[in-house]
Amino acid sequence: MEDLEKLHFTGTVWRPPHEAHSVLLQVTVGCTHRACKFCSLYGDLRFRMSPLEEVEADLQIIARYQPRARRVFLVGANPFVLSYGRLVRLADLIRDYLPKVATIGMFSRISDIRQKTPEQLRDLRLRGFTGISIGTETGDDPTLHFMNKGTTAREIDEQCRKLDEAGIEYYFTYMTGLAGAGNGHRAARASVELFNRLHPYIIGVVSLTLFPEAPLWQEVRDGRFVEASEGERLEELRTLVAGLQIPVTVMAHTVSNAVPLLGRLPEDRARMLRELDDARRRFNERELAAYRRGIVHL
Template identity: 60%
Template sequence: MELLHFTGQVWRPPYEANAQLLQITAGCTHNKCKFCSLYYGTKFRLSPISEIETDLQVIQEYQPKARRVFLTGANPFALSYNRLLDLGLLIRKYLPYCETIGTFSRIADIKQKSIEELKNLRHLGFDGISIGTESGDDETLARMNKGNTASDILEQCQKLEEANIRYNLVYLTGLAGKGKGHQNALNTAAIFNQLHPFTINFVSLTLFPESELYQEMKEGKYIEETEQERLLELRTFISALNIRTTLLGNTVSNAIPFIGMIPNDKARILKELNVTIKQISESELRQYREDIKSL
């Protein structure tokens, strides 16, 4: 069997389990977020068109009726509009049954594209873009070197909405640090409440030695939130949400996984969180986090 070209770490969201993966980039264009070690040691690289076309030929042979393709790399949406346009046409050439194309994106990647360009990309099938927002609190975003502000999140996601591109947001509990989770939750909810994300995905901060924030923690420059604080932060965030969307908290980083739609399942999820806060000890929750070897 012919192998596809994959370089370094390959990640996809849990909800892309049925998508056909296609490498477009490797590594991250930004690579400065203090908490992140997902692409540690991998320099950003664009896959040559020859590689992409060869991979599409292999996919055409083994998955000719693939209906969704997910482009791998930290943020393939960083590519120029013209490059993405060409890629969309190339995918359609080899996979005529493909209905949608997903990818990771940074907020800065959307900023480079006009609404008209985004509409054209949507016409080609780009939809279900996954954005690592992490927070909507300016203090936390600046502290973690995210490279965007809360108002940037609002502005760029509204552009996606105008272009009819669905998108998925991420909220990273624990990121703000000890004593700041409540502020982070309320400020992020205030931003997300002005948007219409297809899903909000919950991840809980899990630091590995390769990250800059791990070193800051070891030096006493950053103090982690306790596990109980994270649950209280999560409860505050969900309580403050007043939009219709799907909540996905089923990654390995969440000691207590959950999934549901709001507003319908809001009361149930909050009840489950309250039970967890009362019944599971800090030491048990912390042990779970320390046992995580990889995200």
């Protein structure tokens, strides 16, 4: 491919599994927060907005190769931090080059939603912004505080209700093992209480997998954080699946999940719980821990 046809991607590109068929378009680089103890995804990348000239150049290339694209996923740790005006400009630019695009998705932090008024959110929904992926990780306040997530369960509740009112579909990420050894049930129960008040379309489940670049790695080495066992993580996931009373798809099938699980609640609950129980009988702690040690990249 000629230099003029290279898209402007910086660093490793991340997208949720359910965005596998979406066109990827970089509009920001890095994360505005960069403080979560468990995270090693964005390294030393400083947050910046992509110049509109770069975005337009990428759209010109995409239009040649995927002119009938129906969905665009905006790349970056949390592009929803962009101002309302900037997002409107991006939506207009996307449709200038990809007129068949119906919806636009992206990652968001809870604080990014807080910056938008209800009226702005409703207008963004009319412009196709739906499918907001939010790394909630947990609804357990002690864990959110310890991990420097920069939000609380109450704030998650308040801001996602704004998305509900605006008609914007959103997806959560839940992380088993994040609360540490002995705290999995507490974290799952707190998350169930929070999630059952809201309307996530998908809950994507990952499991805490540490790499040396993450600040939490050193805390584990120093004994300030004790990782949950693999068995406890499966029990935590079981508590989550058993407690959720909302209609939602649970997707726990990424590389970080030693035992993959996928289903729709409530109709698949019995089958999912049975699979988790079977896994607890089939695999011992040593086998599951060996799997996690073998993960070299997320």
